[in-house]
Amino acid sequence: MNIEFMGYKPLEQDYRFWLVVNPATWLIPTLLAVLVVALLVHVVAFSLPGQGWSAPAPVAVEAAPAVEAAPAQ
Numbered sequence: 825m826n827i828e829f830m831g832y833k834p835l836e837q838d839y840r841f842w843l844v845v846n847p848a849t850w851l852i853p854t855l856l857a858v859l860v861v862a863l864l865v866h867v868v869a870f871s872l873p874g875q876g877w878s879a880p881a882p883v884a885v886e887a888a889p890a891v892e893a894a895p896a897q
Contacts, residue, residue, distance in 0.1 A: 827834060870876035 874880065
């Protein structure tokens with residue numbers, strides 16, 4: 825099945841996209857850019873007050889005393 829859209833035949837002309845966006849050229853720089861963004865997000869998140877490795881331990885909540893049922897009469 826050959827698809828044509830406004831004179832464009834994707835099955836015949838799709839190679840043009842990969843001539844511009846060549847994974848051999850752009851894959852590693854793209855992955856490095858994603859790594860830098862992830863590291864920056866973590867640095868900002870850990871620098872917020874009350875966050876990160878030095879965050880205070882959560883306060884322990886004591887359990888409510890168990891309510892004993894009245895003896896059945």
